[in-house]
Amino acid sequence: MTRVLYELSGIEEGLLFSPFCWRVRYALAHKGLEVETRPWRFTEKEALAFARYDKVPVLVDDDEVITDSYEIMRYLDRRYPEAPLLGEGMAETRGHFFKHYAERALAPAMIRIIIMDLLNAIHPDDRSYFRESREKRFGCTLEELHSPSRGASQLTAALEPLRGQLMESKFLDGQAPAGADYLVFGNFMWARCASGADLVSDSDPVHAWLERMLDLHGGLGRNARRIIDIEGG
Structure with a gap:
């Protein structure tokens, strides 16, 4: 299984500071899911063209492409229901x-x-x-x-x-x-x-x-x- 998270980086690729990306990082860890991270910068809009989106986080989970941190958390609960993040209703x-x-x-x-x-x-x-x-x-x-x-x-x-x-x-x-x-x-x-x-x-x-x-x-x-x-x- 290939799972990739595109997230915002700063003056170094390892400096990852987006609050929205950190939500997703913790959500994935909560679920016990491994992920490959891809550093992304504000001006690299073309790198997200496949997602029809111009912001991060973007999560690619096999054939699924999910954008927006809250929607990613909802997706993780649907796809991987153990250890709920948000629950239902x-x-x-x-x-x-x-x-x-x-x-x-x-x-x-x-x-x-x-x-x-x-x-x-x-x-x-x-x-x-x-x-x-x-x-x-x-x-x-x-x-x-x-x-x-x-x-x-x-x-x-x-x-x-x-x-x-x-x-x-x-x-x-x-x-x-x-x-x-x-x-x-x-x-x-x-x-x-x-x-x-x-x-x-x-x-x-x-x-x-x-x-x-x-x-x-x-x-x-x-x-x-x-x-x-x-x-x-």
């Missing part, structure tokens, strides 16, 4: 909430903190594209978007729901991790790999959860290449 709908929470509450706060680090972590050939596309999206320059103090304040407020849950259980999905944890944790891997910024204090209940998530699946997150590991990063 109301459980799957709950997973959709965590997807939106990560993208609409956490990401806007985090990007104000890490945006300039992120620009430096991106391959030089991609930086013009990244700047132009993101400044168009946000309606301001990256320098204007960059506001660590404002981002930290936003993030502190956005993490309140996690704190409540993690004071009652070890993981967002209860006593063991599953889809909700991976949907949210992908954003923290984004920041961890692309930036040296500390987003959560050691005394925060979220910090203990982050430590547990980093150690999952043989230290998948903890052993990941980071910008601070790269000379000059």
Whole structure:
């Protein structure tokens, strides 16, 4: 069986920082599925022409081509039903909430903190594209978007729901991790790999959860290449 994951890389092929790709990496590990990874960069659109898509992650599983991190997680549950990620019915709908929470509450706060680090972590050939596309999206320059103090304040407020849950259980999905944890944790891997910024204090209940998530699946997150590991990063 051939299973391939196309995922975003930075200034080195081993620097993999996309929050959406990290969701899928953890989902595959959760299922115990091996995968060959193919580094991809923002400007390599033609490499994904076969998928009729211009973003990663893209998962190729035999003859199946699946795009979008959440759809990949749903596909994995259908194709490999053991060790569910999202479940079905109301459980799957709950997973959709965590997807939106990560993208609409956490990401806007985090990007104000890490945006300039992120620009430096991106391959030089991609930086013009990244700047132009993101400044168009946000309606301001990256320098204007960059506001660590404002981002930290936003993030502190956005993490309140996690704190409540993690004071009652070890993981967002209860006593063991599953889809909700991976949907949210992908954003923290984004920041961890692309930036040296500390987003959560050691005394925060979220910090203990982050430590547990980093150690999952043989230290998948903890052993990941980071910008601070790269000379000059």
